[in-house]
Amino acid sequence: MVDIIKDYSNYNPPEAESPWIKFPEGTTTIRILSHSINWKSHYVRSEKKSHTCTGDISTCEWCQKGDQPKGRWAYLILNRSGNEIKVMEVGWQIFGTILQCAKDADYGDPRKYDFKITRKGTGLETEYQVIPGKETKFTEEEEKALKASGLDDIDKATQKLVSYYEKEDVPHPADEE
Numbered sequence: 001m002v003d004i005i006k007d008y009s010n011y012n013p014p015e016a017e018s019p020w021i022k023f024p025e026g027t028t029t030i031r032i033l034s035h036s037i038n039w040k041s042h043y044v045r046s047e048k049k050s051h052t053c054t055g056d057i058s059t060c061e062w063c064q065k066g067d068q069p070k071g072r073w074a075y076l077i078l079n080r081s082g083n084e085i086k087v088m089e090v091g092w093q094i095f096g097t098i099l100q101c102a103k104d105a106d107y108g109d110p111r112k113y114d115f116k117i118t119r120k121g122t123g124l125e126t127e128y129q130v131i132p133g134k135e136t137k138f139t140e141e142e143e144k145a146l147k148a149s150g151l152d153d154i155d156k157a158t159q160k161l162v163s164y165y166e167k168e169d170v171p172h173p174a175d176e177e
């Protein structure tokens with residue numbers, strides 16, 4: 001199968017087709033579509049790869065080596081800066097803020113408003129800043145895309161999210177935290 005590129009202005013190069021969002025430097029506005037999923041993971045620097053922790057020292061070789069697993073969280077999101085549906089995998093730095101907003105009576109359910117995620121720096125120097133955004137309505141185009149894919153339904157969105165983590169061969173973003 002080949003793609004015919006007629007419109008360069010909306011064309012994203014193939015690596016952008018990864019289901020995981022990689023935040024560029026600057027601010028990206030997103031809207032959460034799913035529940036959150038959570039697990040623990042070991043980032044192995046020499047392999048540039050994450051390994052899911054079994055949570056049991058008798059079966060996890062990285063725990064046995066003395067590495068502390070880190071909490072990871074993921075959401076299915078709508079990238080409102082690019083009108084695309086993506087998986088957003090985050091560490092505590094970002095999740096902690098989402099959680100704080102979700103528990104705050106002024107904000108509540110984190111699917112009801114945007115989040116603005118600002119990335120500064122690269123590699124180990126990467127810093128993320130998260131602030132809650134507005135309760136803006138979806139654009140007509142966004143609404144159509146969500147309805148057509150059924151992802152306006154939180155359970156369907158969560159199923160879709162989980163399905164990416166059940167496929168082992170999908171290239172996984174290396175955590176840079």
Ligand SMILES: [Zn+2]
Binds near residue numbers: 053054063
């Ligand atoms: Zn472990």
